[in-house]
Amino acid sequence: xxxxxxxxxxxxxxxxxxxxxxxxxxxxxxxxxxxxxxxxxxxxxxxxxxxxxxxxxxxxxxxxxxxxxxxxxxxxxxxxxxxxxxxxxxxxxxxxxxxxxxxxxxxxxxxxxxxxxxxxxxxxxxxxxxxxxxxxxxxxxxxxxxxxxxxxxxxxxxxxxxxxxxxxxxxxxxxxxxxxxxxxxxxxxxxxxxxxxxxxxxxxxxxxxxxxxxx
Numbered sequence: 016x017x018x019x020x021x022x023x024x025x026x027x028x029x030x031x032x033x034x035x036x037x038x039x040x041x042x043x044x045x046x047x048x049x050x051x052x053x054x055x056x057x058x059x060x061x062x063x064x065x066x067x068x069x070x071x072x073x074x075x076x077x078x079x080x081x082x083x084x085x086x087x088x089x090x091x092x093x094x095x096x097x098x099x100x101x102x103x104x105x106x107x108x109x110x111x112x113x114x115x116x117x118x119x120x121x122x123x124x125x126x127x128x129x130x131x132x133x134x135x136x137x138x139x140x141x142x143x144x145x146x147x148x149x150x151x152x153x154x155x156x157x158x159x160x161x162x163x164x165x166x167x168x169x170x171x172x173x174x175x176x177x178x179x180x181x182x183x184x185x186x187x188x189x190x191x192x193x194x195x196x197x198x199x200x201x202x203x204x205x206x207x208x209x210x211x212x213x214x215x216x217x218x219x220x221x222x223x224x225x226x227x228x229x230x
Contacts, residue, residue: 022084023067024058030074030081031056033094040159045069075100108152112145119144139179142172163204170196 031041031052038056042049045066054060062070071078076093119141126134146169153162174193178186 019082020058020061023061023081024056025084026081027052027070028056030070030076033097034074044073104152104156108149108157111152112148115144115148116141136176136180139172139176143169143176146172163200166200167197170200 031038036044038052039049042052045052047066051060051062055062067081068078071081075096080093119137123134123137126132126137146165150162150165150169153165171193174189178189
């Protein structure tokens with residue numbers, strides 16, 4: 016049983032690192048504590064079969080992959096397929112964004128051609144629309160560190176769009192909402208950063224302790 020635990024522990028650690036996840040980020044995806052993830056990767060305990068299946072599905076590997084060792088060729092193939100998947104995700108994300116941009120341009124051309132009305136405000140609203148699409152895809156498979164940048168762009172572009180859309184009502188004071196909003200975004204991002212940094216330092220210490228014990 017000890018050997019099986021160690022094999023699973025090594026595979027879980029390797030897969031997490033290949034996917035560039037911290038133990039905390041993986042714990043959030045599995046709805047488990049980061050302490051449980053740490054115990055699994057140290058071989059102190061085993062996740063149940065249901066969680067193993069969930070982990071295998073998350074990483075896109077078979078259950079056999081998690082419980083067997085000496086699969087260097089399979090690991091190389093997995094890394095290559097993972098890189099291809101990441102490229103595909105990037106292409107899909109930007110394809111969606113530029114599709115939205117194309118839709119806005121077509122709408123402008125049609126309105127101008129049929130009515131002669133210069134609906135320039137469409138290009139202003141194009142920015143928050145594109146930011147919303149980027150935010151959705153970032154939440155699905157993107158990196159958290161970019162999420163706060165996208166949120167900031169989305170917030171300020173929304174404020175600008177409303178101000179220009181209804182500028183005849185002189186609502187420029189709406190920009191006052193941006194300051195507290197930006198502070199909130201910065202504070203949340205800082206909290207997330209400190210939490211990840213603290214967890215990464217704990218992981219590093221655990222790895223150093225494991226190396227010291229092996230020596």
